[in-house]
Amino acid sequence: MTPRYWKPLKLISNANFRPPPPELVAIVAKQYSLTEAAAREWLEEDHRRYEFYTNDIYQVQVSPTGVNADYLHLNIRRRDDGMVKDWRHFQQIKNEIAGPEREAVEIYPAESRLVDTSNKWHLWVLPEGEKVNLGWATRDIQYEEIRDVPGLRQRPL
Numbered sequence: 001m002t003p004r005y006w007k008p009l010k011l012i013s014n015a016n017f018r019p020p021p022p023e024l025v026a027i028v029a030k031q032y033s034l035t036e037a038a039a040r041e042w043l044e045e046d047h048r049r050y051e052f053y054t055n056d057i058y059q060v061q062v063s064p065t066g067v068n069a070d071y072l073h074l075n076i077r078r079r080d081d082g083m084v085k086d087w088r089h090f091q092q093i094k095n096e097i098a099g100p101e102r103e104a105v106e107i108y109p110a111e112s113r114l115v116d117t118s119n120k121w122h123l124w125v126l127p128e129g130e131k132v133n134l135g136w137a138t139r140d141i142q143y144e145e146i147r148d149v150p151g152l153r154q155r156p157l
Contacts, residue, residue, distance in 0.1 A: 002092065003086070003088040003089060003092055006055075006089070006092055007055040007056050007057075008055065008096060009053040009054065009055050009058070009060065009093065009096050009097065010053060010054060010055065011051060011052070011053055012052050012053065012054055014047060014048060014050075014052065017047065017052075019040075019044075020040060020043040020044070020047075024043065025039045025040050025043065026039075028042060028043055049063055050062060050063050051063075053093075053096075053097060054079065056079070057078060057079060057080075057089070058076055058077065058078060058079060058089070058093065059076075059077050059078075059079055060074055060075065060076050060093055060097060061074075061075040061076075062074055062075075062097055063075075065124070066127075070127040071124055071125060071126060071127060072097070072098055072104075072124075072125035073122065073123075073124060073125075074093065074094065074097060074098075074104070074122065074123040074124075074125060075120055075121075075122055076090065076093060076120060076121045076122070076123065077118070077119060077120045077121075078119065081119055082119070083119050085121060090106075090121070090123065093123075094123060094125065097125075098125040099128070101128075102125050102126060102127075102128055103125070103126050103130070103131055103132050104123040104124060104125040104126065105123070105124050105126070105132055106121065106122065106123055106124075107122075107124065
C-alpha cells in the first residue's frame with residue numbers, strides 16, 4: 001500500500017538541471033586539487049552517470065554500483081534540505097525504483113569509512129533475488145492506529 005500523501009516519483013532528464021554552481025565547482029576543485037575547468041568537467045561527467053527521480057518531497061540519484069554494477073545506490077535527499085525521514089517513504093522509494101521484491105540496506109559504517117557531507121541518506125539495493133541474511137523471515141504489518149498499548153504505537157497508513 002502507498003503511504004498517505006505520497007506522490008509517485010518521476011524520472012527527470014539530466015537536461016533539466018542547471019550547471020553546477022560556482023561554489024560547488026570551487027569546493028570540488030579544492031578537494032581534488034583540480035583547476036576550475038577540470039572540476040566543472042568532472043562534475044558534469046559525474047552527473048551524466050546517474051538517473052534522477054523526484055516528487056514533491058524527495059530527489060533520488062540512482063547509480064549502478066558493485067563489482068558487476070548489479071547493485072543500485074540510491075542517494076536520497078529532501079528537496080527542502082530537511083533532515084526528517086519517514087521509513088515508509090524510503091520503502092516506497094526503494095519499491096518504485098528497484099522493485100518491491102528487491103532488498104536494500106542502509107549502513108552505519110565504521111568511523112574510518114564515514115561519509116557525512118550533507119543531509120542525504122543512502123540505500124544500497126542488492127541484486128535481484130539476493131536477500132540480506134538478517135531481519136524477519138515473514139511479513140507482519142499493522143496499519144491500524146494503536147494508541148492504547150505502550151511500545152506498539154502505529155500511525156495509519
